[in-house]
Amino acid sequence: MRGLEQLVRFGWEQALSCLFPVVIFVSLAITQIMPPPLLPRYDWLLIIFLLMQVWMVRSGLESVDELKVITLFHLIGLTLEIFKVHMGSWSYPEEGYFKVFGVPLYSGFMYASVASYLCQAWRRLQIELVKWPPFLTVVPLAAAIYLNFFTHHYWIDVRWWLSGLVIIIFWQSWVTYEVGGIRYRMPIVFSFVLIGFFIWIAENIATFFSAWEYPNQTDAWSLVHLGKVSSWLLLVIVSFLIVAALKQVKGKMPLTSSDEAEKSI
Template identity: 85%
Template sequence: MRAIRQLVRFGWEQALSCVFPVVIFASLALTQLISLPLLPRYDWLLVICLLMQWWMLRSGLETRDELKVITLFHLIGLVLEVFKVHMGSWSYPEEGYVKIFGVPLYSGFMYASVASYLCQAWRRLQVELICWPPFWIVVTLAAAIYLNFFTHHFWVDIRWWLSALVLIVFWRSWVAYEVNGTRYRMPLALSFVLIGFFIWIAENIATFFGAWEYPNQTEAWSLVHLGKVSSWLLLVIVSFLIVATLKQVKDKIR
């Protein structure tokens, strides 16, 4: 029974950490089912995301430092979105007043919501990193993974080499967390895979409700290829490495 209670409490903490992503998915579903007046759907999604961000900060669910991290992820995601849409990887076919090179501004919040989850789960579960690699290795690896999202369109795709490198670099690394006063830990590589898989599920939900559209979904919605898990896995790794690095830098400043 104690194990069940711990699992329920862990799930509850995870659910609280996912407030921002849940609001985004709910907004996608609502605006797909109900036609809102005055503004195009993409612009309403932006308004909802901005209001949600303001409320989370005002209510104390999010700290100012976490807002800075989330803003950084919004910019990183928006740059990637502009490039990927330009290369035809996916598209945003609906109308919108607030678009940059065919990309609605709300799209950056989908990346920001991943950062929001990581920041809140980190704080709620009192995450601690064990056997964390040197700073320069982490920064170099994160930069290489992010750049590969761009360069593989013009050069060889090295995602699998990067994935293997992640396993080598973080082979001895663990993430420790606390639930109801009890400390647990799991291999960091396993946590990457689990988060990446659940984000792939979230991607299927998002595309079903028209958040964006892959070329094979133009005529009718279809399941996102399982190979996309590798892309989301690498994106999660970049997100985690950035958050972890910023947390360590902040601790050293203190």
């Protein structure tokens, strides 16, 4: 029973950390079922997400520093979206006034919501990192992973080499977190895999509600290929590394020894 109670507490904290993604899903569903008036659907989504972001900050659910991180992810995501849509990887077929090179501005919030989740979970679960690699190792790795999303269209795709490099670099790294006054630990690579898998599930929900459209979903919706998990896994790694690096720069990231982690999963 104790273990079940802890699992429920953990799930609740995770759910609270996913507040922004939940708003995105609900907004996508409602605007698809009941087309909004006056403005195209994409523009209403942008307005809703902007208002949600303002409320998150004003209510204290997110700090100004966290807003800066989330804004950075919005820009990173929007840049990637513009390139991928140009290359035909996916599309946004609906009309909208606030579109840049065929990409609606609300799309950046879907990347920003990942950053929002990471920031929220970091605070709620009192995340600490054990044996975190040096800053000069982490930053080039994150940059290489992000650049591969662009360069693999013109050169070889080195995602599996990068994935192997991640395992080597983070082989001894752990993430510790607190639930109900008890600290647990998990291999950080495993946490990357879990988050990437759940984002793949979220991607299926989002495409079902026409957030964007893959070429094979033009005539009818179909499940996103399981191979996309690898892409989300690498994107999660970039997101996690950026958040961790920024916290390290600001001196807010606790680094502990392995002895301080009380339990492992």
